[in-house]
Amino acid sequence: MQELKIDLGARSYPIYIGDGLLSRSDLFGRHIGSGALAIVTNTTVAPLYLETLKQALSTRRVLDVVLPDGEQFKTLATVERVLDALATARFNRDSAVLALGGGVVGDMAGFAASCYQRGIAFVQVPTTLLAQVDSSVGGKTGVNHPAGKNLIGAFHQPVCVIADTATLGTLPERELRSGIAEVIKHGMLGDAQFFAWIESNIERLLARDREALAFAIRRSCEIKASIVGIDERESGPRALLNLGHTFGHAIEAATAYSGWLHGEAVGAGLVMASDLSQRLGWIDQSELRRVRALLQKAGLARSAPQIGAQRALEFMGMDKKVRDDRIRLVLLKPLGAAVLAADYPADVLRSVVTDHFGAA
Amino acid sequence: MQELKIDLGARSYPIYIGDGLLSRSDLFGRHIGSGALAIVTNTTVAPLYLETLKQALSTRRVLDVVLPDGEQFKTLATVERVLDALATARFNRDSAVLALGGGVVGDMAGFAASCYQRGIAFVQVPTTLLAQVDSSVGGKTGVNHPAGKNLIGAFHQPVCVIADTATLGTLPERELRSGIAEVIKHGMLGDAQFFAWIESNIERLLARDREALAFAIRRSCEIKASIVGIDERESGPRALLNLGHTFGHAIEAATAYSGWLHGEAVGAGLVMASDLSQRLGWIDQSELRRVRALLQKAGLARSAPQIGAQRALEFMGMDKKVRDDRIRLVLLKPLGAAVLAADYPADVLRSVVTDHFGAA
Numbered sequence: 118m119q120e121l122k123i124d125l126g127a128r129s130y131p132i133y134i135g136d137g138l139l140s141r142s143d144l145f146g147r148h149i150g151s152g153a154l155a156i157v158t159n160t161t162v163a164p165l166y167l168e169t170l171k172q173a174l175s176t177r178r179v180l181d182v183v184l185p186d187g188e189q190f191k192t193l194a195t196v197e198r199v200l201d202a203l204a205t206a207r208f209n210r211d212s213a214v215l216a217l218g219g220g221v222v223g224d225m226a227g228f229a230a231s232c233y234q235r236g237i238a239f240v241q242v243p244t245t246l247l248a249q250v251d252s253s254v255g256g257k258t259g260v261n262h263p264a265g266k267n268l269i270g271a272f273h274q275p276v277c278v279i280a281d282t283a284t285l286g287t288l289p290e291r292e293l294r295s296g297i298a299e300v301i302k303h304g305m306l307g308d309a310q311f312f313a314w315i316e317s318n319i320e321r322l323l324a325r326d327r328e329a330l331a332f333a334i335r336r337s338c339e340i341k342a343s344i345v346g347i348d349e350r351e352s353g354p355r356a357l358l359n360l361g362h363t364f365g366h367a368i369e370a371a372t373a374y375s376g377w378l379h380g381e382a383v384g385a386g387l388v389m390a391s392d393l394s395q396r397l398g399w400i401d402q403s404e405l406r407r408v409r410a411l412l413q414k415a416g417l418a419r420s421a422p423q424i425g426a427q428r429a430l431e432f433m434g435m436d437k438k439v440r441d442d443r444i445r446l447v448l449l450k451p452l453g454a455a456v457l458a459a460d461y462p463a464d465v466l467r468s469v470v471t472d473h474f475g476a477a
Numbered sequence: 478m479q480e481l482k483i484d485l486g487a488r489s490y491p492i493y494i495g496d497g498l499l500s501r502s503d504l505f506g507r508h509i510g511s512g513a514l515a516i517v518t519n520t521t522v523a524p525l526y527l528e529t530l531k532q533a534l535s536t537r538r539v540l541d542v543v544l545p546d547g548e549q550f551k552t553l554a555t556v557e558r559v560l561d562a563l564a565t566a567r568f569n570r571d572s573a574v575l576a577l578g579g580g581v582v583g584d585m586a587g588f589a590a591s592c593y594q595r596g597i598a599f600v601q602v603p604t605t606l607l608a609q610v611d612s613s614v615g616g617k618t619g620v621n622h623p624a625g626k627n628l629i630g631a632f633h634q635p636v637c638v639i640a641d642t643a644t645l646g647t648l649p650e651r652e653l654r655s656g657i658a659e660v661i662k663h664g665m666l667g668d669a670q671f672f673a674w675i676e677s678n679i680e681r682l683l684a685r686d687r688e689a690l691a692f693a694i695r696r697s698c699e700i701k702a703s704i705v706g707i708d709e710r711e712s713g714p715r716a717l718l719n720l721g722h723t724f725g726h727a728i729e730a731a732t733a734y735s736g737w738l739h740g741e742a743v744g745a746g747l748v749m750a751s752d753l754s755q756r757l758g759w760i761d762q763s764e765l766r767r768v769r770a771l772l773q774k775a776g777l778a779r780s781a782p783q784i785g786a787q788r789a790l791e792f793m794g795m796d797k798k799v800r801d802d803r804i805r806l807v808l809l810k811p812l813g814a815a816v817l818a819a820d821y822p823a824d825v826l827r828s829v830v831t832d833h834f835g836a837a
Binding site: 193232 | 591625
């Protein structure tokens with residue numbers, strides 16, 4: 118088992134990474150009080166891992182809350198179901214919520230924990246690679262609103278994150294690759310050596326080698342933790358974690374969040390951000406080629422939908438009224454270090470967007 | 478105008494108290510950014526003060542959100558209306574929410590601000606005495622759930638509190654007295670001299686003398702601020718602010734929150750807490766008489782509903798299963814200083830509860 122710490126003063130917490138941690142009742146016991154527990158999970162994960170986790174917590178009063186699976190259920194109405202369950206079971210401030218599942222489960226369980234009695238403890242037990250390397254770390258919780266993703270939520274840090282790499286054994290192939298996109302992102306934005314390690318170990322990751330996965334999770338969490346540690350509430354540097362996301366968002370929005378997994382859209386966005394960085398002379402051709410090649414090997418180099426540059430730019434936040442304004446983008450300068458930039462010529466951005474989304 | 482500061486480190490903020498502050502655009506300008514503003518209010522307050530406030534903010538983009546008036550609307554569904562309004566108007570992180578009204582409006586507007594985009598700025602503009610002396614200060618926000626009051630919410634501090642004493646001119650008589658109950662509570666729990674000042678000035682307060690009201694608001698906020706400053710999230714000393722509330726809660730719950738205003742129930746609860754403190758020998762007979770006399774003058778010495786000791790104790794949190802446990806109560810030791818106590822004989826509590834709620 119590996120252990121690393123997210124350093125946030127009074128809200129600091131550890132991340133445990135290893136094989137079979139779902140059964141480690143001692144780890145849970147270290148971080149949760151003596152009160153009642155609610156395991157929030159979904160219909161896909163429950164048949165796989167709920168019993169294992171309940172076994173580990175068998176000396177405790179445990180309530181299950183099994184939600185429908187899917188981003189379309191990440192709404193305030195679903196969070197209200199969780200809150201109703203906690204209230205009906207008369208949970209109090211000593212109670213805790215455990216989020217067993219991927220990013221959607223973690224976001225909703227964390228948000229419910231943040232507002233039940235103005236905040237009770239919660240534990241992240243991520244079961245997807247994307248959640249283990251990204252969404253379970255950093256305290257962002259919330260739900261979508263018809264007017265925008267993650268528009269309603271809270272910053273609420275977990276008391277610990279327990280990432281059991283054994284759960285990755287049952288992960289569908291596309292979701293594994295979607296998680297690898299965020300791993301690659303962490304290398305690109307924060308550590309060129311780690312990026313090189315991923316290049317050398319991509320086959321092991323795709324083959325779900327537990328040791329390789331554990332290292333990739335650990336290093337991703339360390340890079341994310343170092344940024345979250347200096348900017349918990351995203352007033353500045355935390356935006357660097359969005360490398361590839363503004364471009365990726367245009368893909369997700371244009372396809373109404375169907376057909377593309379989040380990590381797949383981020384993968385395509387990482388190529389676009391690198392392409393723009395290269396045209397600005399901030400990374401060189403060989404680095405751009407390395408990014409493309411790695412994403413290709415990871416099965417993450419899909420072509421963007423041909424929606425045309427204008428619509429893509431609008432989805433990226435450059436709407437008609439502010440057509441000449443430059444959006445702040447996370448770019449590379451060089452590979453291994455991200456910067457938040459607005460000092461690029463608008464026509465260079467437009468040419469990149471045209472090349473990827475079509476001219477129409 | 479008076480100004481005092483709530484000292485909470487990075488979340489510190491000022492409270493402004495004075496006559497006509499609703500028109501002071503400079504005060505608002507000092508604390509809110511350049512983004513759009515939403516004024517959340519209700520159908521009772523809007524016809525009285527919404528235009529005045531909008532006038533003061535006339536150079537800004539302002540959205541009104543007028544909610545139905547009443548504790549029965551303090552629900553997640555109503556907060557969702559506020560969130561929908563913010564999202565539809567595309568509010569961003571530079572936007573702010575202003576709560577114009579009493580405690581219910583402040584609790585809901587503050588909760589909406591806490592979870593819109595994971596937290597945007599909000600300003601408390603309390604228009605009732607109860608909100609000016611109590612609920613607008615300290616950052617507790619939230620809504621009720623069928624299973625309990627204020628069960629869902631957040632700690633979210635305002636960027637400032639603007640208490641315009643002119644708004645108290647239109648306050649219904651019972652609501653004025655309900656606010657005075659919380660003023661008396663602050664004297665009883667934190668400052669015997671202030672309690673004596675209230676005894677000498679109760680007629681001026683009831684006659685809505687602006688200067689007397691401003692002093693009572695200021696001193697109440699100071700006492701509350703000193704406690705919130707050491708225990709923002711209510712892990713300990715903040716519970717002292719609940720003097721009279723556990724007894725009062727039994728009245729509110731037994732009458733299903735109708736027929737009694739919150740401050741009226743607290744007023745009756747203050748007598749009971751003093752009665753118990755006296756029987757324990759922690760205050761003397763003359764002090765108990767002073768408390769009764771002051772609450773009587775303020776029209777706050779109603780007899781509790783005769784629901785019987787057993788039901789009252791259950792509503793106070795002593796349910797059947799833990800009948801022999803002692804609940805922690807806020808008591809006086811002496812008048813002017815509250816303590817959180819569990820070291821009282823259970824039969825003394827029972828005799829007090831029997832005398833006030835009946836034996837049945």
